[in-house]
Amino acid sequence: MTDVAIVGANGYSGEELCSLLARHGGVRIAGVTSRQHAGKPVGSILPRLKGHPAIRDLAFSNATADDVIKTGAKYAFLALPHGLAAEFALPLLNAGLKIVDLSADFRLREADVFQEFYGEAHAAPELLAHAAYGIPEIWREKIKAATLVASAGCYPTSILLPLVPLLRAGQIVTDSIAVSSASGVSGAGRKADVAYLYAECNESLRAYGLPKHRHLSEIEQELTFAAGEKVVITFVPHLAPMTRGIHTTTFAKPKEGVSLAAIKETLTQAYANEPFVRFGDTLPDTKNVVGTNYCDIAARLDERTGRLILLSAEDNLVKGAAGQAVQCFNLMAGFPETQGLL
Numbered sequence: 432m433t434d435v436a437i438v439g440a441n442g443y444s445g446e447e448l449c450s451l452l453a454r455h456g457g458v459r460i461a462g463v464t465s466r467q468h469a470g471k472p473v474g475s476i477l478p479r480l481k482g483h484p485a486i487r488d489l490a491f492s493n494a495t496a497d498d499v500i501k502t503g504a505k506y507a508f509l510a511l512p513h514g515l516a517a518e519f520a521l522p523l524l525n526a527g528l529k530i531v532d533l534s535a536d537f538r539l540r541e542a543d544v545f546q547e548f549y550g551e552a553h554a555a556p557e558l559l560a561h562a563a564y565g566i567p568e569i570w571r572e573k574i575k576a577a578t579l580v581a582s583a584g585c586y587p588t589s590i591l592l593p594l595v596p597l598l599r600a601g602q603i604v605t606d607s608i609a610v611s612s613a614s615g616v617s618g619a620g621r622k623a624d625v626a627y628l629y630a631e632c633n634e635s636l637r638a639y640g641l642p643k644h645r646h647l648s649e650i651e652q653e654l655t656f657a658a659g660e661k662v663v664i665t666f667v668p669h670l671a672p673m674t675r676g677i678h679t680t681t682f683a684k685p686k687e688g689v690s691l692a693a694i695k696e697t698l699t700q701a702y703a704n705e706p707f708v709r710f711g712d713t714l715p716d717t718k719n720v721v722g723t724n725y726c727d728i729a730a731r732l733d734e735r736t737g738r739l740i741l742l743s744a745e746d747n748l749v750k751g752a753a754g755q756a757v758q759c760f761n762l763m764a765g766f767p768e769t770q771g772l773l
């Protein structure tokens with residue numbers, strides 16, 4: 432059994448991590464943190480885990496790096512607001528733990544891009560070069576060897592999985608890409624904010640974060656890497672009246688002479704052996720992926736405009752957060768990649 436700690440375990444993605452790791456089979460949950468609930472039994476705050484053998488008589492501890500180190504865990508999952516993970520990472524790494532961070536703190540390679548998009552100086556810029564970007568389908572070998580993995584953002588995962596193979600294959604006009612995404616409200620986290628009250632979100636759809644949502648930084652970083660040239664895109668996120676799920680529509684021009692059949696062949700080849708990406712003809716629907724670690728993808732060509740339309744759907748809390756983090760952990764710790772996720 433490998434001992435793990437979950438930091439920020441009472442948040443939405445932390446709770447999802449607790450559920451996935453409780454049924455993983457190869458790990459022991461050695462510690463969970465929450466400042467608000469320190470000292471309380473896990474089952475009293477996360478009722479769906481009450482009585483689960485993996486939770487035992489575990490109580491939340493306070494959320495400092497020392498509290499995490501004291502658990503004796505070999506791996507720490509950080510499910511904290513961005514800005515904080517950078518403060519935890521250094522002491523935990525120095526104490527010999529390996530880290531899977533769900534926040535944005537280690538997803539960017541350059542500290543000045545972090546400053547530009549997050550409006551604050553990076554707290555541990557020296558660690559950026561050591562972090563692996565956590566999408567296994569793109570960076571599997573790097574993740575296996577890493578001590579610090581930055582699990583990719585929820586929107587970025589749904590955008591990068593369809594586009595990266597096509598950019599690697601040189602099939603897309605790089606300045607033609609525009610993306611429209613819709614996310615369930617849990618994407619905003621379990622925080623009290625009027626904008627996310629039921630009465631504000633229910634039966635309504637609205638765009639937000641325009642024109643420079645902070646996820647553009649990691650999306651463009653990864654697209655640029657895949658294309659081998661600078662890629663800049665338009666990205667319009669929406670808040671959708673559902674609890675979980677992301678649906679993404681990507682518009683792009685195929686390069687001269689690139690057919691839909693060639694695009695489909697590239698995506699089929701890229702994902703034929705990937706357990707969590709399902710490329711096919713069926714148009715993705717969030718209800719088919721919610722509660723799973725799948726990302727469903729389809730492609731269509733609008734013959735009238737020559738525009739390629741890529742569609743993708745995932746659960747923001749699973750493939751977009753906790754599931755992807757466990758997938759990365761499995762690679763780092765030498766478990767089968769799918770363990771606890773199917």
Ligand SMILES: NC(=O)C1=CN([C@@H]2O[C@H](COP(=O)(O)OP(=O)(O)OC[C@H]3O[C@@H](n4cnc5c(N)ncnc54)[C@H](OP(=O)(O)O)[C@@H]3O)[C@@H](O)[C@H]2O)C=CC1
Pocket residue numbers: 438439440441442443444445464465466467468494509510511512513515533534535583584585617618619620621622747748751752
């Ligand atoms: N929700 C989603 O769909 C996704 C989220 N993410 C990222 O994962 C991270 C967690 O997100 P999410 O689960 O939504 O967030 P939540 O707001 O639901 O949870 C945040 C957690 O962090 C803890 N926390 C907050 N402030 C501090 C602090 N100063 N010190 C220690 N602990 C603190 C909270 O517990 P307490 O206050 O009790 O200490 C809570 O457990 C974020 O970085 C987010 O951007 C990534 C992909 C998708």
Ligand SMILES: CC(=O)N[C@@H](CCC(=O)OP(=O)(O)O)C(=O)O
Pocket residue numbers: 533534535583584585586614615616617618619620640646668670
């Ligand atoms: C609906 C909603 O508010 N979504 C969040 C998603 C961000 C998220 O979870 O952030 P990271 O992936 O960067 O950690 C947002 O747009 O800010």
